[in-house]
Amino acid sequence: MDFKGEIADKAAKITKKIELYLPKEEGFQKTIFSAMNYSVIVGGKRIRPMLMKAVYDMFEGTSEAIYPFMAAIEFIHTYSLVHDDLPAMDNDEYRRGQKTTHAKFGEAMGVLAGDALLNYAYEIALKAFEVDSSNKDAIIKALKVLTQKSGVYGxxxxxxxxxxxxxxxNSVITREKLDFIYRLKTGALIEASMMIGAILANASDKDVDYIEKIASKVGLAFQIQDDILDVVSTFEELGKPIGSDEKNNKETYVTFEGIDKSKEDVQSITNEAIDLLHSFNKNDKFLEDLFVYLVYRNK
Amino acid sequence: MDFKGEIADKAAKITKKIELYLPKEEGFQKTIFSAMNYSVIVGGKRIRPMLMKAVYDMFEGTSEAIYPFMAAIEFIHTYSLVHDDLPAMDNDEYRRGQKTTHAKFGEAMGVLAGDALLNYAYEIALKAFEVDSSNKDAIIKALKVLTQKSGVYGxxxxxxxxxxxxxxxNSVITREKLDFIYRLKTGALIEASMMIGAILANASDKDVDYIEKIASKVGLAFQIQDDILDVVSTFEELGKPIGSDEKNNKETYVTFEGIDKSKEDVQSITNEAIDLLHSFNKNDKFLEDLFVYLVYRNK
Known part of the structure; x- marks a missing residue:
């Protein structure tokens, strides 16, 4: 199996694990359960839980407490997409080749499904205390990172x-502001994913800080790649309308730096992340491959 | 000072405590901080944190860990109002005599301010672990109640x-469904408030269950009173458009039972709650007065 196949296989396994935490579609509030499950199941590369697990494995974590957090970070990522797609925000009808949640369930359910997923993420994350009652301090630390990186400071x-x-x-966005947006909008959840993997494996505070630095680079490379894809992909490849940044008059890394420099930067930033990763002297092969894969992804 | 004055005084003190947890309005994301703070400060009777603290005091709780939870429950209540007022939902431009968040900051900020407040509530609640590191198990229990009662099962x-x-x-809403809505929409947060007060004061599981039962009655009485006020109040008294239930073709407890029976029920349900409260044989005077106040409130 090539690496792309390996990733797809891992993503499918993560989806199965996550599905175990999804609500049953029953009772008076059945519609919201359907909308939540639709939003989560409809697609997604499961990159955040995959990164979380890869860091966890690199630090030789063994407890099952990682799984509720893998589900939680995917739910938070999903809620952000559901709300981002709303008419009041990006107003997108399609994502990953499928109707967005509000396009399928109506706008009110789009708002509520996002709310529900965000709250549910924390309900599920708290299950980690039941799964592994011997590691409370690490779980508390992980919860703090999860909430902070997901919120107004993330x-x-x-x-x-x-x-x-x-x-x-007519707003002139500065490069400083663009960097801020990238660091928080995409970077923060990638940082949370990787930091939580390290924290739950009981890595030292110093190592967690280091992982945050690496994750920040991965997040930046990932977001620049996203901007590049918005310019060069086709609808079929991307599964969502292309050129939506241009449509929305949006300044991106690509409009600042040009497409060639952007592509170079994705690679050099990724290489920096990999160099830092090697300094742990741990078995980091999968993580390294995953970083590279994120750069060369075409959707 | 009469009881109304006492309540107003307590609410003002709670607001001051809560304000300590609000974000500073600075940095690139200043608008969202302003929107969050506006939503929280603009009004509110602080009933949920007041109930939480009253139960906490009745069970003789002493730690400062209660304050982050008092702020958290008010932020969750506030986020639910901000999203409820959105055009896709109830489409209300005024609440408590003031512009609603989306009416003031725009619809996108309305969505994001709600998201921000929900997430921020959990960021703040987690601060309880720093405030009182000796009571981790109670704080974990309180977090579980807070998340569950706020989410899809609440x-x-x-x-x-x-x-x-x-x-x-043309939907015919059944009485069973109406009861479900009331129990969850209003009841759940009142239950969470009172349960968390008991949990953080280290009340027994049995007592916490009992408090949940009492809170469920208080929540129901409170919601029925809300329906009554929607029919009988004036705009000035209520600070928001009256008759909005009728405008929205909404079936309520009042349309099912009539105004007189509804008023009677508010009183009898409140009395049941008070009888249960007395069975603790604790100093429950303030809580009892508060229950009664909730019934006779006119806005």
């Missing part, structure tokens, strides 16, 4: 500035 | 069924 903060920059016509 | 679940019942024309 992902949501990045989204806010992103939305504001789009909506304000 | 408040959000109730909102979903409520929204669905409104949007579906």
């Amino acid at each position: 992902m949501v903060g990045g989204q806010v500035v992103d939305v504001e920059s789009e909506k304000t016509s | 408040m959000v679940g109730g909102q979903v069924v409520d929204v669905e019942s409104e949007k579906t024309s």
Whole structure:
């Protein structure tokens, strides 16, 4: 099996694990359960839980407490997409080749499914205490990272500035602001994923800080690649409307640096992350391959 | 000072405590901080944190760990109002006599401010571990209650069924479904408030269950009173459009039972709650007065 096959295989296994945490579609509130499950199951590369697990494995973590957190980070990522697609935000009808949640279930359910997934993520993450009651301090630390990186000082903060920059016509976005958006909007959840993998494997605080630094580079490379794909992909490859950044008058890394420099930077930033990774002197082969894969992905 | 004055005084003190946890309005994401703070500060009777603290005091809790949870429950309540007011939901421009968050900051910020407040609630609640590191198990239990009662098996679940019942024309809502909505939409957060007060004061599991039962009655009485006020209040008294239930073709407890029976039920359910409360044989005077106040409130 080639690496792409290996990734697909891992993603499928992660999806199966995550599905165990999804709600049963029954009772009066059945619609919201369906909308939540649809949003999570419909696609996704499971990159965040995959990164989390890969770091966890590199630090030789063994407890099952990692699984609720893998589900939680995917739920948080999913909720952010569901709300991002809303008419009041990016107004996208398709994602990953499928109807977005609000396009399928209506706008009110789009709002509520996002709310439900965000809250549910924390309900599930707290199950880690039941799964492994011997490691409370690490779980508490992981919860702190998860909440901080997902909120106003993390992902949501990045989204806010992103939305504001789009909506304000004639706004001149500075490079500093763009970096801020990238670091928070995409970077923060990648950082949380990898940090939580390290924390739950009881890595030292110093190592967790180091992982945060590596993750920040991976997140940046990943986001630049996203901008590149928005310019060069076809609808079929990407499964969502291309050129949506241009449509929304959006300044991106590509509009600042040009397509060639952007491609170079994705590679050099990824290489920096890999060099840092090697300094742990651990079995990091899968993580390294995964970083490279994120660079060469075409959707 | 009469009891109304006492309540106002307590609410003001709670607001001051909560304000300590609000984000500073600075940095690139300043708008979201302003939107969050506006939503929280603009009004509110602080009933949930007040109930939490009252139960905590009745069980003679002493640690400062209660304060982050008081802030958290108010942030969760506030986020639910911010999203409830959105055009895709109830489409309300005013609440508590003030512009709603989306009316003031725009629809995208309305979505994001709600998301931000929900996530921030958990960031703040986790601070309880720093405030009181000697009571981890109680804090973990409190976090579980907070997440569960706020999510699809609690408040959000109730909102979903409520929204669905409104949007579906010709839908015949059953009394069973209405009870479900009330128990979850309003009841769940009141239950969480009071249960967390008991849990953090290290009340026994049996006592926490009992408090849940009492809170469920208080929540129901409170919601029925809300329906009554929607019919009988004036705009000035209520600070938001009256008759909005009728405008939205909404079946309520009042449409099922009539206004007189509804008023009677508010009183008898409140009395049941008070009788149960007395069975603890604790100093419950303030809680009892608070229950009664909730019944006779006129906004």
